[in-house]
Amino acid sequence: MWAMIVRRLSVSAISLALLVTLVFFMIHATPGGPAYSILGSHASPQAVAALNRQMGLDRPLPEQYLIWWAHLLEGRLGYSYIQHVEVSHLIGVYLERTLILDLAALGLAIAVAIGVGLLQGYLAERIGGRIIGFFQIVFYAMPVFFTGILLIYAFSMQLDWLPPGGVGHTLAGHARHLVLPVLTLALPIAAGFSRYFGHQAREEYRQDYVRTARARGLCEWRIATHHVLRNAVRPFITLVGMMIPVLFVGGVLTESVFNYPGLGWLLWRSALDQDYPTVSAITLIIGVLTILGNLIADLLNSMLDVRVRYE
Amino acid sequence: MSADPLVAVESLRVTARRAGRTYPIVEDVSFQIEAGSLLALVGESGCGKSLTAAALLGLLPWGLAIASGRIRLEGQDVLALAPAQWRRLRGRQVGAVFQNPLAALNPSLPIWKQVVESAQLAFGLDRPAARHRALELLERVGVPDAAQRLDDYPHQFSGGMRQRVAIAVALACNPRVLVADEPTTALDLITQAEILGLLNRLRLEQGLAVLFITHDLSLVAEYADQVLVMYAGRVVEQAEARRFFAGPRHPYSRALLGAIPRLATPEVRLTDIEGLPPNPLDYPSGCRFAPRCPRVIDRCRSEDPPPVGDERQRVFCQRPWAAEGI
Numbered sequence: 269m270w271a272m273i274v275r276r277l278s279v280s281a282i283s284l285a286l287l288v289t290l291v292f293f294m295i296h297a298t299p300g301g302p303a304y305s306i307l308g309s310h311a312s313p314q315a316v317a318a319l320n321r322q323m324g325l326d327r328p329l330p331e332q333y334l335i336w337w338a339h340l341l342e343g344r345l346g347y348s349y350i351q352h353v354e355v356s357h358l359i360g361v362y363l364e365r366t367l368i369l370d371l372a373a374l375g376l377a378i379a380v381a382i383g384v385g386l387l388q389g390y391l392a393e394r395i396g397g398r399i400i401g402f403f404q405i406v407f408y409a410m411p412v413f414f415t416g417i418l419l420i421y422a423f424s425m426q427l428d429w430l431p432p433g434g435v436g437h438t439l440a441g442h443a444r445h446l447v448l449p450v451l452t453l454a455l456p457i458a459a460g461f462s463r464y465f466g467h468q469a470r471e472e473y474r475q476d477y478v479r480t481a482r483a484r485g486l487c488e489w490r491i492a493t494h495h496v497l498r499n500a501v502r503p504f505i506t507l508v509g510m511m512i513p514v515l516f517v518g519g520v521l522t523e524s525v526f527n528y529p530g531l532g533w534l535l536w537r538s539a540l541d542q543d544y545p546t547v548s549a550i551t552l553i554i555g556v557l558t559i560l561g562n563l564i565a566d567l568l569n570s571m572l573d574v575r576v577r578y579e
Numbered sequence: 580m581s582a583d584p585l586v587a588v589e590s591l592r593v594t595a596r597r598a599g600r601t602y603p604i605v606e607d608v609s610f611q612i613e614a615g616s617l618l619a620l621v622g623e624s625g626c627g628k629s630l631t632a633a634a635l636l637g638l639l640p641w642g643l644a645i646a647s648g649r650i651r652l653e654g655q656d657v658l659a660l661a662p663a664q665w666r667r668l669r670g671r672q673v674g675a676v677f678q679n680p681l682a683a684l685n686p687s688l689p690i691w692k693q694v695v696e697s698a699q700l701a702f703g704l705d706r707p708a709a710r711h712r713a714l715e716l717l718e719r720v721g722v723p724d725a726a727q728r729l730d731d732y733p734h735q736f737s738g739g740m741r742q743r744v745a746i747a748v749a750l751a752c753n754p755r756v757l758v759a760d761e762p763t764t765a766l767d768l769i770t771q772a773e774i775l776g777l778l779n780r781l782r783l784e785q786g787l788a789v790l791f792i793t794h795d796l797s798l799v800a801e802y803a804d805q806v807l808v809m810y811a812g813r814v815v816e817q818a819e820a821r822r823f824f825a826g827p828r829h830p831y832s833r834a835l836l837g838a839i840p841r842l843a844t845p846e847v848r849l850t851d852i853e854g855l856p857p858n859p860l861d862y863p864s865g866c867r868f869a870p871r872c873p874r875v876i877d878r879c880r881s882e883d884p885p886p887v888g889d890e891r892q893r894v895f896c897q898r899p900w901a902a903e904g905i
Contacts, residue, residue, distance in 0.1 A: 394641065476682035482638055483677075484697035484748060485670030487663075494696075498687045572687070 272570055280563045287555040292336050295346075295548050296329070306349040345552065346545035350538070355549040359531065363553065365435065366530035370519050372446060373453035378508065380454070381461030382501075386492045388462065389469025389500070400466070407459035412518050416452040416525035423448060433527035449526040453518050457511065464507055468500040475499075502569050509565025513558045583654050584611035585756050585788035586635070586673075591648035593627070593634050595859070602860050604643060605630050605812050610805070612788040614755065617779075619799035619820070620792045621835065622809035623856055628792050631809070632758045635790065636675055637665045652756060670697040674749030678761040680742035684733040690717075690744050691729035698751040716747040721777060739770035746777065750785075757782070760792045775802065796835050800824055808832050811857050811867035815884075818892035826903030828887070828894040830874045866897065874898045 303319040304311065320326045324335065339346075345355040384400060391397030424432035436442040472478065473496060481491045520532035527533070531550055538546040593605035605627040612618045620628045633639045635650055637657065650657050652672050657665050669675075677683050684693055691713035699709050710729060717725035720743040733741055742762060749757060759778060763771040779802045782789050793799055799806070803820040808829065816829040827833050834852045854871040857863055863870060869879040876898060884895040892902060 392641070476677060476679055477685045479638065479677065480675075480683045480745065480748065481685070481696075482666075483636055483669055483675035484751065485666050485668070486697065486700070487666060490700075495685050495688070499685070 269570065273567065276563065276566050276570075280559050283559050284556065287552065287559070288337065288340060289333075291548050291552045291555070292333055294551070295544060296332075345549035348538075348543050348546045350541045350543040351546070355546050358546065359534070359549060359553065362529060362531045362534045365528065366516075366519060366523070366532060368442075369446065369449055369453065369523070369528065369530055370515055372450045373457065373519075374508070374515060376450060376454040377458040377461050380458040381465045381504075382497070384458075384462040385465030385467075385469045385500070385504075386496060388466035389471075389473045389496065390488065390492065392470055392473065401463070404459045404463040404466075407455050408463065410456060412452055412456065412521040413525050415455055416448070416522060419448045419452055420526075433525075435529060445528070449522050449528050452525070453515070453522045456518065457515060461504070461507070461511075465500060465504045468503055469496055472496045472500045498572075502572055505565045505568050505572075509562040512561035513554060516554050516557070584613045585653055586610075586612040586790065587649075587651040588631075588635065589649040589651075591631065591634060591650065592646045593630055593639065593643055594646040595643050597642075597860065601646070603646075603812060603862075604859050605634070608648075608807075608809070608814055610807055610817065612756070612790060612805075614786040614788055615782060616804045617782060617789040617791055617799070617802055618805045618807060619796075619803040620790060620807050620809065621794065621796055621799070623794055625856055625859070626809045627812040627859075628809050629760055632675075632760050632790060632792055636669060636673060636758060637662075638669075670749075670754065671701055671752045672754050673756040673758060674752070674754040675758040675760065676742070676745050676749050676762045679765050680738050680745050680762075681733075681765070683745045684741060684748075686733055689730045689732055690736070694744065694747045695751055697748075701752050712751070713747075716751060717744065719750070719781075720744070720747045722747070738766055739773060742766065742770075742774050743777065746774075746781070750781070753785075755786070756788045756790070758790045758792075761794070762791075763798065764793070764795075771798070778802075808835065811862060812859060813867060814895065815868065816892075816894045816896075818888075818894075822892040822903070826900065828892065828899040828902060829868075829896050830872050830898075830900070831868050832894075833900065834873075866895075 303316040303323070303325065307315055307319060317326075324332065327335075343356055345359065347353075348355050348358060351358060388397050388400045391400070420432045423430045430447050431445050432448070434445060436445045478491060478495065481495050486495075516532065519530065520535055522528070523530045523533035524536050531553065535547060535550045537543075538550070588611070589609050591605060591608045592603060594601045595604050596602075608627075608631055610618055610620075620631060622628045630639065630643065633643075634645050639645070645658060648658075652668060655668075657668060660668075684690065691710055694713045694716055695704065695709045698704060698712055704712060713729055714725055717728070722728060722740060722743050728735075733744070736744060746762075757778075762778070763774050766774060775798065778789065778791070781787060791799055791803070796806075800820075806816075806818055806820050806823040807814060808816040808827075808831065810831050816823070816827060816832045818827075823832070827836060831852075852871055857867055857870070863880070865881050866872070866875075866879040866884045869875045872879065879897050882897070884897055887894050887896060887899050888902065
């Protein structure tokens, strides 16, 4: 078990190093180099050369690469020439808002997926199971901006129950502002998750141990929660880990529809402004979160797998 | 025995619905099993023997239903019960063991939890009491070093041991009826004999009424009190075991016995049965065995076979073999 954890941690470390390297080359691959994007495409060659020297971009690439690592280890993600601020200062508050939105949506999606998936697995080919399957496809296919605008139209404009966007200033205000974006972001994810988990649950319901459980008089609720769930949940955990970048991409759209100032919104603005240091830093953060998500999913899985635990 | 039988099935009929039509899958099956007695329900795959057991347990697969008949467990008419009440009888009055012990246990729960789960729910045992009960049950079914194995998981047991654990699961609430649906089919010959011996010992010790389902007549020759042979959803022969093994009267029963290899007389050629059993959605009229029967006459194809004989040995056939005098 411990050998497995060490092995898994080293895989994550290697992935992280590769990610950092990739982002480094991504910055250097910007058309014309960073100086052009700062000074504009009509800048004189002298001005570009001067800026390159000032930023250390005229040094050999390996040296710049080492400096990039040194800065990262100090927690410096770069300097935004558009906003004139250290990217790490910029990102903090946006990252927090995004984590709140994404984790709330993820939690809701997982809860819905497990409930709906167990029901779907139990119903199998019965009419109820088919109806659930139909709505999963519909909700999965609905684009975030469409759902978002529909929800804003219904709950903000017609019913006037919830704000159409932005953030609140009190705790209750925050919560009220989160309801619609969380629903919008969670809906397609819940649809995808529940379809996958429903399939897993259905496979488990076909297993003989379910019949044995029924034959000893257990009720369906107990069979679902104590037997099927336990076995169906492991591949699902892997899927959730893998879906974290997708969740974030959905978050970009959701945050722009609801004008919610999170990391996705910042990514969208920075991309429009060609603020490459900020875009690279956000890419790096998403990458780190993805690697962490997969690591947690794998560790959880091995803890739940009795065969791994007892070896 | 003068007491009421523990299991009484009367004219059971199970039907399947497909595309708006209903098809009979099991027709007119009746039997009784008394305490301490073993009834062997025999037939080829697809003859309806497992569905008869599933009906008795109230666990028919979706799409199948009991169309008519009566099932009484310890005198209680279970078909008159609400589903939740019937569910409560499972485990407490009737336990079940199935064919594939490798899949019958939940792979991610330690065995002691599975063995006593129903007893915990039924009697509200606390954890130490439940573990004690699990130990007692595992010892009763002959799991060696049971005390050390309580926390083991199913994959740490061999097939035979898992079937012993599955039997312990079935007996956790002291049911008086046990349904054993091909419990030894997936096991090797030595283990088969051990599991059979265990089931027989438990039946004698606890006075269990056992419904033993198998496609292999030789397995039950030693232990059965009654034999019921099914073919294509119907009973073809039903007899006291002594009479049946002395001389089965239905051509199908004879053919089944003829297909068993014998160590003592290896020079006798095995006979197999020509053809395949009919499709349940398209049963032939008259006797359903007629297309494969060596003794078939014209009337077999047009008329349902009449019952012949008495309750000690009844056969449904136009031309049965003569009864052996006992």
